[in-house]
Amino acid sequence: MSEQVLKTDIAVVGAGPAGLAAACAAAESGLRVIVIDENPWPGGQVWKRDKRGARGAGRGAGPVAQARRWLRRFNASGAMLLERATVIAAPAAGVLLAERAQQPLRIHWQRLILATGARELFLPFPGWTLPGVMGPGGLLSLAKQGWPVKDRRVAVAGSGPLLLAAAYGLKRLGARVVLVAEQAPFSALAHFAFTLGPSKLGQAIRFRSGLLGVPHRYGTWPIRAEGEEQVCRVALTDGQRTWIEECDLLACGFGLTPSVELPLLVGCELKNRCVQVDDCQATSHPDVYCAGEPTGIGGADCALVEGQIAGYAASGQSAKAEALFGRRSTWHRFRERLATAFALRPELKSLATPETIFCRCEDVTLGTVRRFSSWREAKLHSRCGMGPCQGRICGAAAHTIFGWAVDSVRPPVLPARVASLIAEAAASAEPQATR
Amino acid sequence: MTPSTSYSSQLWRRLAPELPADVEFDSCGTLWVAVDEEEMAEVRRKHRVYSSHGLHAEVLSPDGVRRLEPNLRPDLAGGLLVSDDAVLYPPCAAGFLIEQAKRHGVQVRTSTAVARLLPDGGVMLVDGSRLPADRTLNATGAWSPDLTPGLPVRKRKGHLVITERYPAFVRHQIVELGYLKSAHSVFKDSVAFNVQPRRTGQVLIGSSRQFDAEHSAVDQHIVDRMLRRALEYMPGLAGLSATRVWTGHRAATPDKLPLIGPSIEHDRIWLATGHEGLGITTSLGTARLLASLLLNRPTEIPPGPYAPARFAGRPATPSTVDHVDRTHSQEPA
């Protein structure tokens, strides 16, 4: 069993907007930077592109162009990308343990920048485990990588700007979007739209006009998905009337929740499931920075600014970091308005019945889980959260619905081969410097 | 094999039919494996001890071992199968026992921390209130010295790894003979190969022992040693997907035997602690022994070896009693 050991000045976990921006900021000053990401290609979730042969190139100043600019800059920065690498543990100060191509990999770092992004928030409701019920971002991502959506009827429901982006993206890939149902009331959305800057407003208008003819409902949420081996219809309500939409796919997610498992494992302090950072994006743990969604859901533009600040700060370029504080404040105001506009209504906490599956990995029902009074109790006594997703899906739901603190993390931070859990295969291995 | 271990095993076997499915009681048996002739001699000695206690045990050749567990490395010297041994899932077993207790009128108060034990009986809670009682039982395991200062119980840290589901990868609990040296070693950190199948098909991998490691964080150097050892015995473990590594603290006494009975200082404060790796296994026997002693009835096994009074003013002496993690500690979540 071979073991690779790498040494770097700065390790960045996550190759989404925040991670790429941080890597550019640090590497362009000449420091050694390694970026570690699970996916085959950089860009994280929000910049996932269709890589299957020739598709029409995006034009202008939209998000695709923005992604391309940053990826070009990253490729020229001198930073090293370790794609398809999963960070498993932080076995000692200044060391990350990762798994790549089924082999263990140790990375020795001086400064660490965590840009682990976010994931969609899933809340249980009857039928949510049927095949064909997916997150809007998840379905769009898979569709960009070949999932068949052409001429399929797709109902998009839940909450957040991602609904519109997903509906638009899916329609462009040939899907028949039958409905976009946002749980937030129209008034909240209108108020939010009113405060948008030109780029975000332009994006929203482009999405909306691309979806002409698709019914949009506000203050509307799903209450039940139905089907045998896969979803074929969804029941929705606006609090007054309830109706059924026939569909082949249901894209349903209730906004985003930060991916804070690695920050927790490393020992960063959190508040309300967000990593606490100072002006320079430094966490409570010395030499560890955090940028992007784990510090608060703010979208790609917010992540880019925070990533740059973290990269500059971590590489000792404080003037360049400070120059971006103003821009970051703007995006933080956007971030707050986002949270307010798309706040989840209380009805969403009671969609599931006692028979509804709560923990998907272990098929534990809501009826079983709600007998307990804490996340720890539920895990110990019912296997809820003890499956391969390590409580990510049901834990986020438990936090939203029961208010439980879901903050105990143990290695491995993602499932890994037993052999990869061994940090030192032999007595000692000399780290090789990168570049 | 102590009287309390075999006594408790019988009690578990009798209770098994009543246990609900979530307790995952599984008479998978234990397979002790030997790597050389010295360990095979130990196998034969154990066989005699088990047989003398009336328990089924069978000495196996290397072929016999391979037939039972094809994923073990092929060049072992042989083994011992103790087919009546079982494993279970302790949090749900504890839950079941608590429900039984409630049915007998016991009041169970959770999220209620005790500040101290009162010498004339009862406890004082952290909120300052008192609960009077004729007798108080300190059964707080590795933390029992917090409530009974001076108790000869030390925390002995252990690590465990659990995998995703691989049904039939491991069929029995498997323990290396070297486990005994590990459990007995008093000063050094040690690891010993130990795997256990869960009903789910997950594989539980252990084991490790450390003194003076009070914190519950995972110690990477111990995990490294433990897993390297495990891979020596079962190379196929390398490719299994692991989902969690965690730690627990056993309650260890100087002579490897638990403390069961009235404490030395106060006859109203009783003890049930110090079971090291045999807590689950001997829980039922400990309970019956205690009940008999508390009610002044004849005990079913001699209480002497477990009497806390044995530590009154005497230096601890080591013993050669077998200890085995037959039923594994819980998965602290």
Next chain:
Amino acid sequence: MRPVTILINGRPHQVPRGTVLAAAIAEALGPALRRSVSGQPRGPLCGMGVCMDCCVTVNGQPHVRSCLTLCEDAMEVRTNE
């Protein structure tokens, strides 16, 4: 770009290079690709490697996230394990 041929439950399936395995399976079989621990049909949920509901056996290795795996020539995939 040359397409890729994988085997899904023994049957060949051709996809453009760059197709993710979960998508190839959906094209061949539909959205259901495994059974939950109590036997219910399941398919991908999150599309990004978090939910573990997209896991299949690839080249003999179980518990592989198909949403993070790119199709490669002669890849052998077993679903519903």
